[in-house]
Structure formats: C-alpha cells, structure tokens
Amino acid sequence: MQTHGLSLNPRPIPLSPKRQATTIAACDTSTIKIGETSTGVLVAIRGANVWRQNKSYRYIRLGPFIFHLTVESKSEVYNALERSCFGTSNDGNHQNISIWQMPMRIAGLLERWLQSMLASMVSNGLILFDGSLTAGAGGVSTRGLKQILVRASENNNTVLAFSKMTNLRADGHIITDVPFELRPPCLLETIGLKTKPPITLLGDVFVAKLTCEDYAFRLDISKDLSLEQKIEAVEKLLGNDVISQSYPETLRLAHILCTFTANEVLAMQHFAVRKYGLKLVNRPDMHKLLFGPFGRGEICS
Amino acid sequence: MKLYRKEGNVLQILSFPHETVEKGDYLLVEDQEAGKALIAQVIDVQFASIPGVLEELLRGLPDGGEVIQGEDFDPLEIAPHITYIQDASLLICKIRATLENENLSPSSSWLPSRSQSTIKKLPIPTLLRLAKVDGKLPIVLGGTKDSSLLTIDAVHLDGKLNIITGKKETGKSHLSKLLMVNLVGYKATVVVFDLNGEYLSLGMTSDGKRNAHYDKIHVLTPSQNFKLALKQLNLHVMLGILIHALHLPGTSAREFRRIWLFLKEKDMLTLHDLGETIRTWNCNQHVRDALSSRFHALINSGFFTDNVAEAALLEDCLFKAKEQGGAILVNLRNTGAIDRQIVVEYVLGKLVELLTSWKLKAAFLFAEEAHLYLRETYWDDIVTRMRHFGIFTTFITNQPDTIRENIYRQADNIFLFNFTNEHDLDVVSRAARVDGETVKSIAHDLPPHYCLTLGKVVKDFPIVVKVKALDVKTMGETRLFFQN
Numbered sequence: 137m138q139t140h141g142l143s144l145n146p147r148p149i150p151l152s153p154k155r156q157a158t159t160i161a162a163c164d165t166s167t168i169k170i171g172e173t174s175t176g177v178l179v180a181i182r183g184a185n186v187w188r189q190n191k192s193y194r195y196i197r198l199g200p201f202i203f204h205l206t207v208e209s210k211s212e213v214y215n216a217l218e219r220s221c222f223g224t225s226n227d228g229n230h231q232n233i234s235i236w237q238m239p240m241r242i243a244g245l246l247e248r249w250l251q252s253m254l255a256s257m258v259s260n261g262l263i264l265f266d267g268s269l270t271a272g273a274g275g276v277s278t279r280g281l282k283q284i285l286v287r288a289s290e291n292n293n294t295v296l297a298f299s300k301m302t303n304l305r306a307d308g309h310i311i312t313d314v315p316f317e318l319r320p321p322c323l324l325e326t327i328g329l330k331t332k333p334p335i336t337l338l339g340d341v342f343v344a345k346l347t348c349e350d351y352a353f354r355l356d357i358s359k360d361l362s363l364e365q366k367i368e369a370v371e372k373l374l375g376n377d378v379i380s381q382s383y384p385e386t387l388r389l390a391h392i393l394c395t396f397t398a399n400e401v402l403a404m405q406h407f408a409v410r411k412y413g414l415k416l417v418n419r420p421d422m423h424k425l426l427f428g429p430f431g432r433g434e435i436c437s
Numbered sequence: 438m439k440l441y442r443k444e445g446n447v448l449q450i451l452s453f454p455h456e457t458v459e460k461g462d463y464l465l466v467e468d469q470e471a472g473k474a475l476i477a478q479v480i481d482v483q484f485a486s487i488p489g490v491l492e493e494l495l496r497g498l499p500d501g502g503e504v505i506q507g508e509d510f511d512p513l514e515i516a517p518h519i520t521y522i523q524d525a526s527l528l529i530c531k532i533r534a535t536l537e538n539e540n541l542s543p544s545s546s547w548l549p550s551r552s553q554s555t556i557k558k559l560p561i562p563t564l565l566r567l568a569k570v571d572g573k574l575p576i577v578l579g580g581t582k583d584s585s586l587l588t589i590d591a592v593h594l595d596g597k598l599n600i601i602t603g604k605k606e607t608g609k610s611h612l613s614k615l616l617m618v619n620l621v622g623y624k625a626t627v628v629v630f631d632l633n634g635e636y637l638s639l640g641m642t643s644d645g646k647r648n649a650h651y652d653k654i655h656v657l658t659p660s661q662n663f664k665l666a667l668k669q670l671n672l673h674v675m676l677g678i679l680i681h682a683l684h685l686p687g688t689s690a691r692e693f694r695r696i697w698l699f700l701k702e703k704d705m706l707t708l709h710d711l712g713e714t715i716r717t718w719n720c721n722q723h724v725r726d727a728l729s730s731r732f733h734a735l736i737n738s739g740f741f742t743d744n745v746a747e748a749a750l751l752e753d754c755l756f757k758a759k760e761q762g763g764a765i766l767v768n769l770r771n772t773g774a775i776d777r778q779i780v781v782e783y784v785l786g787k788l789v790e791l792l793t794s795w796k797l798k799a800a801f802l803f804a805e806e807a808h809l810y811l812r813e814t815y816w817d818d819i820v821t822r823m824r825h826f827g828i829f830t831t832f833i834t835n836q837p838d839t840i841r842e843n844i845y846r847q848a849d850n851i852f853l854f855n856f857t858n859e860h861d862l863d864v865v866s867r868a869a870r871v872d873g874e875t876v877k878s879i880a881h882d883l884p885p886h887y888c889l890t891l892g893k894v895v896k897d898f899p900i901v902v903k904v905k906a907l908d909v910k911t912m913g914e915t916r917l918f919f920q921n
Contacts, residue, residue: 186507195507200515389505392496397489403518410518 141328144306144343148318149325149367151346153375159261160377161187163250164390167243170404171416176206178414179239180404183246184393185254187261188377188386197393198250202404203242204414210238217242221249222280241275248280255288255295262373263288264387265297269339269356270331278336285338285358294369297339297356298387304329304341304354311343312352320345320382321374323355323367340366344382346374351382438556440466441527446545448477450528450556451485454521458482458528461582461879461889461901463559465536468549473537475549476559476567477530478899480878485525493523531875533898534568541567543897561585561900568896576619578612578890579905587902589894591623594801597893598820598847599831600840602865603854608886610635612852612904613803613833617764620801621653624762626755628788629803630781630810634770636803638910645910653763655754659772659780660739666748667706667741672697674786682778683734689727692720696728707743708736738776740783751787755797769810777810785815785823792826799827807832808839816840820847837864850892855883875899 165183172178182199203213210233218224233241247266254263269285271278288295304311306326316322324343331337339356357366378385408414438456442449448466452458460479467474484490509516532545561581565571565588572590581587594616601609614636617627629636640651657663667675672694679685679693696714700706705714715728735741742748754765767784769777791797804811811819819830820843832840838861845851845868853876856862862880866873871891879889879901890900 193505195505196510197507198510200511200513202513202515393507395496397492399487399489399493399522400515400519401489402487403522404515406522407513407515407518 141330142304142306142311143327144311144314145325145327146317148316149323150318151321151323151367151371151374153321154368154371155375156372157190158372158376159187159189159258160264160373160384160386161185161254161258161261162264162266162384162387162390163247163254164266164387164394165243165247165250166391166394166396167239168396168401169239170202170401170408172419173204173414174417176204176209177235177239178202178204178408178416179242180396180401181239181243181246182394182396183243183250184390185250186386186390186393187254187258193386193389195389195393198246199394200396200400200404201246202408203239205235205238207235210235214238214241214245217245221245222252244275248276248284252284252287255284255291255293258288258293259291261293262369262376263293263295264373264384264390265295265356266300266387266391267297268299268302268341268354269295269297269358270335270337272331272334272336278334278338281338285360289358289360294361294365295339295358296369296373298344298383299354299356302354311341312354314343316345316352320348321370321379323370325363342366344370346370346379346382346384349381353382438464438528440549440551440554440556443548446532448475448528448530448532450477450530452482452526452528454524454526458526458558459582460882461899463533463561463564463898464528464530464556465559466549466554466556468554470550470553471547473535473547473549475532475545476534476536476541476564476898477532478875479528479530480875481529483527483529485527487522487525490523493519529878531872536567539567561587564898564900568898570894570896570898574623576616577905578615578888579902581900581902587890587895587900589890591620591625593892593894594620594829594831594850595799596824596829597849598824598829598844599850599852599892600845600848600868601831601833601852601854602837602840602856603835603880603883603888604856604858604861605835606885607854607883608888608904609833609835609852609854610805611886611907612854612888613805613831614639614909615904615907616831617801617803618650618907618909621650621762621764626758626762626797626800627764627803628755628784628800629764629766630769630784630805630807631766632769632805632809634768635805636764636766637768639764639766641910642908643910648908650764653758653761654766655757655763656766656768657751657754658768658770659776663740663751663767663780664742664744664748665740665783666743666745667708667711668745669748669750670706670783671786671790672701674783674790677786678735678779678782679731682775682782683731685727685731688721689724689731692718692724693728693731708741709743712736734775735779738773738779740776740779751784752791755788755791755800759797774809781810785828788828789823789826792828797827799829802828802830803833804830805833806836806839807834808836816844820844837861840864842867848892850890850894853880853883853889853891855885855887856880870897871899 163185167181170178170180180200180202184197186195271281326341339358342355343352344355345352439451441451462479464477465474534541535544560583562585572592574591575588576591578587601613603609620627637656640654642648680690712732715732851868862877866876887903
C-alpha cells in the first residue's frame with residue numbers, strides 16, 4: 137500500500153449519536169497452537185458472531201475446530217475448508233505458506249464465512265469487521281470480500297471495519313496518533329491513499345475517535361456509500377451500541393467470545409490425547425536453553 | 438488423582454470431577470517401586486488453580502451483569518473437556534502414616550514418585566484393620582462415610598482423659614449416653630454429674646419402657662433421694678465441702694475440726710448438736726459467726742439429715758455398680774450453685790476415699806459443663822492425681838474455652854462435633870493429639886450428629902462418624918414457649 141501521498145483532512149467530522157433502532161452485528165475469529173506433534177502442529181480455530189438488538193447481546197460461537205497441520209496436509213486442509221465454506225476453491229498450492237502461517241489463513245477463511253453469514257442474515261444494520269477492508273493479500277481474496285460487501289449492501293447493511301493496529305502514516309505519523317482538534321466523537325478522513333495490485337482497498341479509510349479517552353482506530357467503510365451515508369452509519373453505531381475506549385462493545389464481545397483461554401487449551405490437549413491418542417511433543421525453547429536469562433523473555437515470545 | 442506437591446506433612450493432590458473425594462476421606466498414595474504407601478487424610482478440598490479460569494468466568498458475564506445469551510456450535514464436543522479441567526480440584530491432605538509391609542509407621546519423611554504413584558481412596562474398614570482399631574470390648578460409635586461401622590475398644594477409654602465438645606444440639610449428650618451405656622454393659626462403674634437431668638432416663642427406652650440397663654442406673658437427686666447424715670461423713674470430706682464449696686477460712690476450719698472431733702468422740706454427730714456446739718463453743722466471735730453461717734448453708738441445702746434411714750448411701754450404689762456395672766447419676770438439675778458444689782465436693786471426696794482404700798477399683802466420671810461446679814484446683818487434680826486413683830474423666834461441654842488448655846494437651850481422646858466459631862476451634866486445636874488445621878477444617882463442616890473422633894480410640898487417625906441412634910428416652914429438652 138502506498139502511503140507517500142497519504143494525508144488527513146484537517147477538518148474533523150463531528151458526530152452525534154443517532155438513536156434510530158439499528159441492529160449491530162460483529163464477527164471475529166481466533167486461532168491458537170495447542171501443541172506440536174512429531175510431524176506437524178495441532179491448532180484450534182474458533183469464530184463468533186455477536187449482535188445487539190433491543191439493547192441486549194446474543195451470540196453464535198462456532199468451534200473450536202481442531203486441525204492437525206503437517207507440511208503434506210496443509211494445502212489439502214485449506215482447499216477442503218474453502219470448498220466447504222464457499223462451495224468453490226481455487227485449489228491453490230499453499231506450499232510457500234509456512235505451517236505457522238496456515239492457522240491464520242484457516243481462521244481467515246472462517247472469518248470470511250462468518251462475515252458472509254452476517255451480510256446475508258442481517259438487514260438494515262451495521263456489520264462490524266475486525267481489521268480493514270483491504271483485499272488481495274494475506275489470504276483475503278478481492279472477489280470474496282467484494283461479494284460480502286455486495287451482499288451486505290443488498291440487505292441495506294453498512295460494513296464498518298475497525299483495525300486495532302495500522303501502519304498507515306500521514307506526515308510521518310501513524311494516522312491514529314495524530315491529535316484531533318475537535319472533541320470526540322469525530323472522524324478524520326484520509327486523502328490520497330493508493331494501493332498497488334494485487335492489493336485492493338474496498339473501503340474508504342477514516343480515523344475514528346468515538347470517546348474522549350485517548351484511543352483512536354482506523355475505520356474502513358464501504359466505498360459504495362456517500363460520505364453522508366458513511367457518517368450516518370457511524371452515528372447509528374454511536375446511538376445503538378456501547379462504546380468504550382472508542383471501540384464498539386459488539387466487536388469487543390466477538391473478540392472475547394472467540395479468544396481461547398489457557399484452560400481451554402488444556403482441555404483441547406486433553407481431548408486430542410484422549411480421543412486421538414496424539415502425542416504432543418515438548419520442544420525446548422532454544423533461546424532460553426542457549427542464553428538462559430538473556431534469552432527471549434515472556435514478553436517477546 | 439495425581440500427586441502434585443508435598444510440603445512437610447501436607448500433600449496436595451489433583452483430583453478430577455469423576456473422583457468424588459470429601460473432607461475427612463483417607464487416601465492411599467502408593468509407590469509400587471518403593472514398596473511403600475502414604476496414608477493421607479483430606480482436610481480441605483479447593484479448586485485447582487487452572488490458568489484462564491478467571492477469564493472464562495468473566496466473559497460469561499459481560500452484558501450488564503447478566504449472562505449473555507447465545508448458542509455454541511461445538512462439533513468436536515470440547516465443552517465437556519473444558520468443564521472437566523475447570524472443575525478439577527486440589528485436595529489438601531495431611532499425611533497420617535506410612536504403610537510398609539502391612540505395618541504402619543508415623544513417618545512422612547520419604548517422597549513417593551509423582552509420576553508413578555497411584556492414588557486411591559482408602560476405605561475406612563481397611564484403615565481400621567491396618568491401624569488395628571478393634572479390641573475385646575467393642576463399642577460401636579456409628580457409621581462412617583463409606584457406610585462401615587466405627588467400632589472402638591472400651592479399653593482405650595480406660596485410664597484416659599476424654600473430651601466431648603461441640604456447639605449446642607449437635608449430639609454431645611447422645612454420644613456420652615452411648616459411651617456410658619456401653620461402659621455399664623462392660624460392668625464399669627460410671628458416675629455422672631448430670632447438670633440438666635438429661636441422663637435420668639438412661640434406663641428407659643424411647644417409648645418409656647425399661648431397658649436392659651434399668652437396674653444398673655441409680656439416680657441420686659440431692660435433698661430428695663440423696664441425703665447425708667453427718668455420721669456417714671468423713672471429716673476430710675466435710676472439710677473439703679466447707680473450705681472449697683463454702684469458702685471457710687483456715688482458722689475457722691481448724692476450729693470446726695476440733696468441734697467435729699469433739700462431737701464424734703461423744704457420738705453426737707447430728708445437725709442439731711453441731712449447731713448447738715457451734716453456738717456455745719468457746720472461740721473467737723468471728724470464727725463462731727463464720728462457722729454458724731456455713732452451718733446454716735449446710736442446713737439450707739437440704740442435703741443433710743439426721744435421719745440415717747432417710748440418707749441414701751452413695752457407697753451402696755457404688756458397690757452395687759462395682760459388682761455388675763452401673764451408672765450413678767447425680768442429678769444436679771434444680772440445684773443451686775453452692776449446693777451443687779457441696780454435692781460435687783462430697784461425691785468426689787467420697788470417690789477418692791473409696792479408691793484410695795481400694796474399696797473401688799476405678800470409676801468413669803462424666804462431667805457436663807464442669808466449670809459450673811468444679812473448683813479451680815480440681816482441674817489439675819483430674820488430669821494428674823485423680824487419674825492415678827482411678828477416676829477417668831470425660832468432660833462434656835459446648836464452651837470449649839471453659840476447659841483449661843492443659844486438659845486439652847493431656848486429653849487422650851476428643852470427640853469433636855460441629856463448631857462454626859473460629860475461637861472455639863482455636864481452643865480445641867490446642868489438643869496434642871491432632872494438628873490444628875485438621876480440627877479447624879473438618880469440624881467446621883460437620884453436620885449435626887457427626888463427630889470427628891480423635892485420639893487413642895482411633896489410633897490417632899481422625900475419623901468422622903455419624904453417631905448411632907440410641908433407644909433411650911430423651912430428657913433435658915429445652916422448654917419452649919411456642920410449644921403445644
């Protein structure tokens with residue numbers, strides 16, 4: 137993505153919450169390594185759809201799905217899942233993707249499937265994605281994401297994608313670090329963001345500061361809407377969801393519900409060993425082994 | 438179950454939900470390789486410290502404190518495994534003994550293998566067999582948690598100091614009745630200071646009929662069927678009453694001694710003559726006044742009489758009991774504080790007299806709420822001197838702090854019922870025969886009629902027992918206002 141010409145519109149867009157009843161839906165997925173075997177890695181993936189309607193939250197959580205990925209099986213697993221999620225598969229050769237990246241790719245597949253479910257099931261609502269509306273890299277196909285956005289639009293939904301981290305810079309500064317000259321809630325519009333093929337940007341990028349706390353997020357909103365419609369969508373979000381630390385609660389819940397806790401990892405190890413007789417291998421941490429206290433600490437690992 | 442940790446004589450064992458282990462249960466930690474096993478008792482059950490549990494609980498409650506509604510699609514059925522891990526418990530156990538070649542030793546100095554040891558529940562009957570808790574004179578206390586009977590040997594009450602304690606209405610008197618009845622059944626002599634008249638129907642069944650012990654139960658109610666003629670009294674016992682129960686000063690006691698010897702020599706030991714002699718005795722006026730006031734206290738107690746035929750002989754009851762076994766129930770109900778002390782002084786004095794002269798072999802004394810009638814110096818006497826004479830005491834109380842610390846230290850057996858008050862448990866935990874943690878942890882959760890048995894009767898293996906029912910008429914119930 138080219139950020140040389142990227143700048144921020146100096147005039148922040150003020151927002152005022154719109155209370156018009158609107159369904160807020162969000163989805164997120166999570167992946168975790170359960171252990172290593174002599175031939176590969178055992179991973180778990182889980183996804184959650186959360187929606188807020190009539191001031192209460194509901195969820196559907198899928199998983200955990202456990203996969204034993206080996207160098208030989210990783211492409212086969214991915215292609216089979218893609219077929220079962222979307223009916224078709226590129227039957228791509230994923231040999232250049234390492235076994236460690238593959239869980240993220242599989243989680244991405246599940247996330248896109250959950251997103252397409254929300255796009256189809258919700259109408260006249262706001263659909264919150266975790267991440268950006270950038271396609272063409274990291275396993276996100278432009279065609280796939282476009283289809284989701286089209287389906288959402290057909291059902292009168294607006295997709296808002298919140299990124300917790302961004303590398304986009306304006307005048308050398310990360311866009312979310314730029315100070316706002318207006319009391320939140322407000323948006324800053326980005327100007328001049330260009331992408332290089334195969335990367336495509338399917339949304340317009342904003343910096344959103346939705347509460348007075350010192351948090352700002354990159355917010356991507358479907359390109360096919362007018363600026364007024366985009367602003368109205370964010371205002372509906374302010375009026376229909378709990379926002380704390382500039383982050384919508386529905387999306388936070390989706391993240392919380394799919395994240396794995398330590399005891400779940402223990403339980404899945406227990407399951408894999410009990411049910412499939414898998415032998416998990418404890419590989420020594422070479423950093424700690426070689427460098428002792430100077431090895432990689434907990435924080436870096 | 439898996440061995441997790443050992444610190445001193447405390448074992449921490451990881452237990453999973455399908456393994457039902459409760460406080461008080463015994464576990465056998467067997468190390469086949471070492472050919473030894475540890476016998477440990479569970480004193481507390483805690484949640485195992487599983488990482489991530491807090492997060493798990495928190496994420497279930499994000500919607501304003503209400504559980505968020507939703508559905509889980511869990512095709513691999515991982516949820517039961519999560520529950521299994523979350524519900525794992527940590528058993529805190531005290532090592533009681535090491536088992537090697539069927540022999541028990543109190544050692545806990547070796548470390549069983551963490552990975553190879555097998556841990557299983559040790560049934561109480563097996564433990565009792567290993568510990569050789571049996572004997573020739575069995576007393577069935579009741580049922581243990583695994584539905585077996587706990588049978589102790591009456592021999593382990595013989596020559597011993599026992600304490601029965603617990604809060605109100607937990608079954609202390611019931612257990613003391615059970616012990617009394619069994620001791621009487623083995624022809625023992627039992628003396629009971631019955632403060633509330635609870636034991637008076639020991640010879641009756643619950644439906645009011647005579648039971649097998651009826652003829653062996655002798656109820657003595659002071660100033661009713663239990664009176665004394667001065668002639669029956671030994672000077673030593675009389676002085677004990679005057680000094681300890683009626684607080685007669687030493688100078689006056691010496692004068693009384695002269696009066697008593699004077700009257701005895703003239704065969705004039707009657708209440709009337711005693712009163713007259715005090716009135717006319719040539720002595721200091723203060724001494725006369727002191728003697729006169731004590732004399733009137735004796736008269737007012739109603740415990741003394743000049744009619745020898747009216748006077749029941751404690752001695753007779755004790756001798757009867759000596760032959761066939763029997764319980765002498767001294768009914769202290771409706772007796773005032775001073776009169777109660779007079780009676781107790783007399784009974785104890787008489788007992789010591791008979792025991793020192795070997796007219797009696799030994800007696801089991803059951804003293805309920807003894808602090809209400811036992812003078813200070815008797816506490817030490819009971820654990821030292823009287824024990825050698827052959828008075829083997831069982832204290833029964835719901836106020837454990839009324840019994841001195843040295844009594845707990847020297848107690849051979851403690852039958853502990855439920856206490857919820859930390860202070861009460863602190864007091865009991867000073868007993869030498871058990872560690873404080875066991876007492877505090879197990880006794881705190883005992884249901885009514887369940888008793889933690891500690892001491893020699895169970896060979897120092899604390900065992901929880903539900904005291905068996907006894908077909909004896911209930912007495913001493915609290916009088917209620919709202920009762921038809």
